[in-house]
Structures are given as structure tokens and as C-alpha cells.
């Protein structure tokens with residue numbers, strides 16, 4: 228069998244991103260996972276998948292998530308353990324949103340050791356507080372299409388109007404319910 232030349236630098240370990248929300252952990256985690264051809268393990272995505280598939284874990288997590296509460300460590304850790312035991316994780320993986328607590332970090336350390344992984348890489352993303360503030364307060368999401376903007380860094384072409392709605396308005400002729408179309412794609416304040 229020909230050697231795998233796609234990923235000459237094997238990761239063979241976990242990568243963990245630490246840092247405040249808005250520092251770009253998710254973006255960096257996805258990019259790194261893509262580069263090394265390893266799974267990107269977002270605990271949020273994993274939980275939503277369990278819920279949508281109706282797994283035993285998902286059935287337990289669903290009412291907790293619907294109440295807007297934090298899913299307890301016992302469920303999160305069980306989910307992580309199951310995921311790490313799947314074969315696609317054998318060359319390493321990148322975490323996104325985990326570990327969040329000292330207890331989770333300790334459990335993860337034991338788990339990685341038990342499965343024979345090398346010591347994890349921990350990347351702490353630091354960010355200038357003023358940039359962080361702009362990023363969090365400037366974030367806008369379109370309620371219709373989910374498009375994401377930032378009024379400081381990546382504003383829509385027309386203030387307060389989603390580019391998708393703006394496009395639609397220009398394609399249609401003036402006088403054809405243009406106001407409604409504009410309003411329907413108006414970016415709204417998003418939660419952090």
C-alpha cells in the first residue's frame with residue numbers, strides 16, 4: 228500500500244483551544260482540523276447531532292438544552308469518550324468548546340493517556356480587549372438567512388440590510404413590495 232502523503236505531518240494528538248468567546252477559537256479549530264485531515268470536535272455540534280438522532284444521550288440532553296441550561300459534565304464526558312473511541316480519531320483531533328472546566332480537563336488528560344495519545348497541544352488565543360469588544364458588540368446576524376456580519380469588520384453593503392435581501396431587492400423592480408423584502412433580510416442583533 229502506498230504511503231499516505233496527504234498529511235506528512237501527523238498530528239497524533241489532541242489540540243485544545245483556550246480563550247474568550249470572540250477570540251476565533253472555532254475558526255482556528257476548523258482550519259487546523261482541515262489542514263491535518265482530522266476530526267473537528269465541537270461539543271455544541273456533537274450535542275445537537277445526538278439530539279437530532281435521538282440517541283440515549285441526546286434524549287437526556289434535549290430537555291436540558293431546551294431549558295437553556297448547561298449540559299452536565301457526566302453527559303458531556305460520556306459523549307467525548309464515545310467519540311474519541313471511533314477510528315477516525317486515531318490520528319488526532321481538534322477540540323472546539325472543550326474542555327470548559329478543570330474537571331473536564333482532568334478527565335480528558337486521563338482519557339488521552341489511557342488511549343495512548345501524545346501530550347495534547349494547548350493553544351491559548353489572546354486577544355486585545357478592545358478588539359474583542361468590537362467583535363462581540365459589532366456582531367449582527369440576519370434572522371432570515373443566518374448570514375453573519377460585523378458592523379466594524381465586515382459590514383453589509385447597505386447599513387442594516389442583509390446583502391442577500393439587498394440583492395433580491397435590486398433584482399426585483401422598484402415598487403414590488405421592496406420595503407417588505409428589505410425588512411425581511413434586516414440583520415438583527417445576535418447573542419454572543
Ligand SMILES: [Zn+2]
Nearest residue numbers: 369372389391
Ligand atoms: Zn439574509
